[in-house]
Amino acid sequence: MAEFTISPVPDGTSDPGLDALIHAMFLEVCARYPDRVFDEQQWRSEAGDQALYLGARVEGSVMGCCAVQANPGSGRAGMELKRMYIAPGARGSGLADALLRAAEQTASSLGADELYLQTGNGQPEAMRVYERNGYTPIPAYGHYRGDAISCCYAKSLSEPAAAENVPATAEPAR
Numbered sequence: 001m002a003e004f005t006i007s008p009v010p011d012g013t014s015d016p017g018l019d020a021l022i023h024a025m026f027l028e029v030c031a032r033y034p035d036r037v038f039d040e041q042q043w044r045s046e047a048g049d050q051a052l053y054l055g056a057r058v059e060g061s062v063m064g065c066c067a068v069q070a071n072p073g074s075g076r077a078g079m080e081l082k083r084m085y086i087a088p089g090a091r092g093s094g095l096a097d098a099l100l101r102a103a104e105q106t107a108s109s110l111g112a113d114e115l116y117l118q119t120g121n122g123q124p125e126a127m128r129v130y131e132r133n134g135y136t137p138i139p140a141y142g143h144y145r146g147d148a149i150s151c152c153y154a155k156s157l158s159e160p161a162a163a164e165n166v167p168a169t170a171e172p173a174r
Helices: 016-032 040-045 095-109 124-132
Strands: 004-009 052-058 061-069 079-086 114-120 136-138 150-156
Touching: 004 061, 004 095, 016 040, 016 052, 016 061, 016 079, 052 095, 061 095, 079 095, 095 114, 095 124, 114 124, 124 150
Parallel strands: 079 114
Antiparallel strands: 004 052, 052 061, 061 079, 114 150, 136 150
16 A cells, blocks of 8 residues: 555545545444445534644545544543544555554644543454554443443553654644
């Protein structure tokens, strides 16, 4: 795989490449949870207007994304990771780990001492990415409480391992 760059996407989903990737993520989520009915607009709105998006580009194409946001309704300190997704053609390349480190660095630069997230039990690959990067299971938070498919994780950003630099090919968010 070619080298990649990770950088903030100032206008969030107004970037056509990022918007297309988020739509692909939505379709994959729907396929992984066929017993659930998802409304794309409502699903997208979970990443709020103030979410800070990061895009990972390979040869100019957006191949990975995530967003970091405050979520006061979660009952947790720190920031929440939303919409972490790697396009199928970029999986296994190290892009997910680099994007996650960039998200941690972004959250830390905004004063967060923890990054937390929700994923579903139908996404074992995502769970492995989080676990190998030091995320530990936490009780479900906010509207995920009582949701049988929800798996929630958190990582302290104040530990030395969280302060690692993002790879040289990635530009940290400011």
